Amino acid sequence: MKLGEIKKLIGAEILAGEDKLSVLEIDTACGADLMSDVLAFTHENTLLCTGLTSAQVVRTAEVAGLSGIIFVRGKRPSDDVIALARERGIPLMATCLPLFETCGVLYGAGISGTYIREQHGPSPASGV
Amino acid sequence: MSCCGQPEGAGGAGGADGASGVMISMEFPIVQYDFAAAGEAAARIKQILRQLGISSDLVRRAAVAAYEAEMNLVIHAIGGSLSLVVDSGRITLTSRDEGPGIPDISLAMREGFSTASDEVREMGFGAGMGLPNMKRCSDLFNIESNMGAGTVVTIVIGVN
Numbered sequence: 491m492k493l494g495e496i497k498k499l500i501g502a503e504i505l506a507g508e509d510k511l512s513v514l515e516i517d518t519a520c521g522a523d524l525m526s527d528v529l530a531f532t533h534e535n536t537l538l539c540t541g542l543t544s545a546q547v548v549r550t551a552e553v554a555g556l557s558g559i560i561f562v563r564g565k566r567p568s569d570d571v572i573a574l575a576r577e578r579g580i581p582l583m584a585t586c587l588p589l590f591e592t593c594g595v596l597y598g599a600g601i602s603g604t605y606i607r608e609q610h611g612p613s614p615a616s617g618v
Numbered sequence: 619m620s621c622c623g624q625p626e627g628a629g630g631a632g633g634a635d636g637a638s639g640v641m642i643s644m645e646f647p648i649v650q651y652d653f654a655a656a657g658e659a660a661a662r663i664k665q666i667l668r669q670l671g672i673s674s675d676l677v678r679r680a681a682v683a684a685y686e687a688e689m690n691l692v693i694h695a696i697g698g699s700l701s702l703v704v705d706s707g708r709i710t711l712t713s714r715d716e717g718p719g720i721p722d723i724s725l726a727m728r729e730g731f732s733t734a735s736d737e738v739r740e741m742g743f744g745a746g747m748g749l750p751n752m753k754r755c756s757d758l759f760n761i762e763s764n765m766g767a768g769t770v771v772t773i774v775i776g777v778n
Binding site: 523524525526527529530534540542544545546547549550552553554555570578 | 660674686740741748
């Protein structure tokens with residue numbers, strides 16, 4: 491579904507990436523406050539729901555190729571973090587719902603989870 | 619920071635078929651406790667690898683490993699650098715610092731073990747996942763540490 495539909499479902503406010511509301515298609519999401527878990531176990535093009543508002547969330551989104559970030563429990567990042575997200579083209583939204591309910595609403599509306607269960611191992615064809 | 623087309627060995631890589639033409643060789647200085655900039659080197663590395671036309675899966679693995687390495691340098695080291703070398707066969711990331719060194723590497727490699735402060739944990743890191751995540755992203759992973767002298771982490775990702 492479109493990012494704009496997700497915004498309506500969870501009553502969110504858009505903080506960055508307004509231009510993507512009607513165009514960005516979201517199929518998968520995850521909920522986490524631990525950025526190393528997001529880096530290790532999520533696929534690209536995933537929407538992250540988190541209670542963490544530091545710049546590192548935006549950095550994680552950039553490195554891991556996430557679709558966007560939803561801040562839960564009424565939390566709001568600082569202006570610096572919003573500016574960084576705008577600069578990097580990462581949509582940010584804020585909702586008053588807690589993490590569990592945010593994930594539940596999205597899951598109930600047909601958004602799938604994303605979790606890499608297999609650990610990466612050396613590929614035989616890698617030549618190293 | 620440099621770019622060159624001169625053949626040179628990708629440091630610490632070993633194996634494979636010896637040195638091949640280096641497409642890119644860069645070094646990013648990383649400053650202790652500079653949390654505002656942490657992640658900038660990883661983002662640049664991701665951008666460079668993309669521009670080289672490397673497949674998105676490999677780019678992502680390299681970017682994740684670079685970011686974890688960068689966070690480790692910012693959190694734990696007294697200053698260091700992250701280098702990127704790309705040749706036709708592999709991506710090599712090398713994290714070097716001047717200390718303090720890791721007293722017990724096997725403990726540091728254990729998921730969940732961390733010596734990070736509460737401040738770092740509040741940023742979503744410091745959960746003892748950094749080194750294991752780097753290893754997870756690598757085809758070849760090596761870590762050497764000497765107390766007082768520093769730590770060198772080498773991550774090699776094969777490019778087909």
